[in-house]
Amino acid sequence: MASDSSPKPAARKQAKDLRSARWFGPADLRSFGHRSRAMQMGYSPEEWQGKPIIAIVNTWSDLQPCHAHFKTRVEDVKRGILMAGGFPVELPALSVSESYVKPTTMMYRNMLAMETEELLRSHPVDGAVLMGGCDKTTPGLLLGATSMNIPAIFVPAGPMLRGNFQGKYLGSGSDSWKYWDELRAGKITEEDWHGVEGGIARSYGTCMTMGTASTMTAIAEAAGMVLPGGSSIPAADSGHIRLASESGRRIVEMVWEDLTPQKIQTRPAFENAIAVAMAMGCSTNAIIHLIAMARRAGQDIGLDDFERASRKVPVIGNVRPSGTAYLMEDFFYAGGIRGLMDRIRQHLRLDCLTVSGKTLGENIEGAKVFNDDVIRTTDNPIYGEGSLAVLKGNLAPDGCVIKPAAMDQRFLKHSGPALVFDDYPSMKKAVDDENLDITADHVLVLRNAGPQGGPGMPEWGMLPMPKKLLKEGHRDMLRLSDARMSGTSYGACVLHVAPESYIGGPLALLKTGDIVSIDVAARSIRMEVSDEELARRRAEWVPPPVRFERGYGWVFTKHIQQASEGCDFDFLRTDFGAPVSEPVIY
Known part of the structure; x- marks a missing residue:
């Protein structure tokens, strides 16, 4: 692949060029207030002066089992930021738990996107670490960070450990539906059903099947927004702690490099994401979220792009539900996302820039596959065409x-x-x-x-x-x-x-x-x-009655676009107006 068409980072910033310097730098009354309030929280000027201030947008909550480890993992991100000479600040955001939020988390993906964008715009921050993973948190966080367009890096929650029941591995969702049908058919007992209930979710982390969570984190990495290999590390693996710290260190450098999402998320980057999704046996939700993400970055990705990829990229990730036996833990130890991308490199634009500061091709250099049944070759696929x-x-x-x-x-x-x-x-x-x-x-x-x-x-x-x-x-x-x-x-x-x-x-x-x-x-x-x-x-035909008459629901139904357009709000399209407007500091 050609190596001269990818966007390159701008010249390194100086401390006076930091966005946060507008809040803390001037010798005026308003900056006096900002500095004094930082000191009120116990921070000395030496802790923030001349340093990038990094927002950690954390989607932890007591009703978000997929992100239960984020309460402590955020400290590992902070450690990395401090090691690299940055100043970390944690900003909590909507958790959008797939397990609990009704009527559906899809109602609130765009709310998280708006919250993320406005959190980053309104606060004195120079870069962002985005902590998500449960289905809608990945696109929600990335939609907002892309529109704000300050340097940002995504830290996936990681899949949970395999489930277990009567000596068999269980996969989130997939085995729930399977055993529920067997119960309704009278093939298993209530006692069996309760055994499945207690064994299917053994640790914190996202679904360990190739559900929407692992699909979207893989897409985020393929599009360049996750450090190499980070999207498939199991949540309970110590490597995940190291990923959090490394992401904290890297975001500080990204600020100095002014490496922003829209420099990374080019059309070829999203075409890479589509190819990887097809090869992994992705969730159908990938289409909606990826179209929305691409269009926020100003890239006109649509259904036709998925159709083209579907005809030429086979499914090689043997992970349930498209695969026959394996789960994300098996996928990671078999070589993970880097191994899979190496096996479809002929379908990828390897010159695309990523958050590592290197190209996708450099990120997968030396990748290996250790189990040819978990990550197949393109000559021996799970399915001869793409997932969707x-x-x-x-x-x-x-x-x-x-x-x-x-x-x-x-x-x-x-x-x-x-x-x-x-x-x-x-x-x-x-x-x-x-x-x-x-x-x-x-x-x-x-x-x-x-x-x-x-x-x-x-x-x-x-x-x-x-x-x-x-x-x-x-x-x-x-x-x-x-x-x-x-x-x-x-x-x-x-x-x-x-x-x-x-x-x-x-x-x-x-x-x-x-x-x-x-x-x-x-x-x-x-x-x-x-x-x-x-x-x-x-x-x-008579139209059905209205769903909402007030509040967020009213906004949602008035402005939501159709599935083929990514289900974004119409007023958040890039052609609606300028995506970024800096606040006046007064």
């Missing part, structure tokens, strides 16, 4: 997504009658009815679950298998919605249908009994209904 496929047709003119590597392959080309539900409770009640009139050839449909309709596009897209079909021995069927699904989920689930039904997208016109057809190889999806009949149904 983008489908389009009269049901989804702006696109939808399916995860072919993690489904029963007989549904790759399928036609069947739709069974349509307008809300989750009625769907859930129906699938538990053992007398439900349904076969494995039906297409189970949920609508009004998109960005506005959900509200917030909840992870309802892996619609539960009807109990009747489970007892008949079926474990997959074609399911269709404008919702998302967890990256730990699996099955023949068509997701992110755009435009969503709540705003009158074609999915709103589908009726029970209509034939739905998909052809993944042809990248097509359609309902077998004439244009004339669809026009008649549209004329009769």
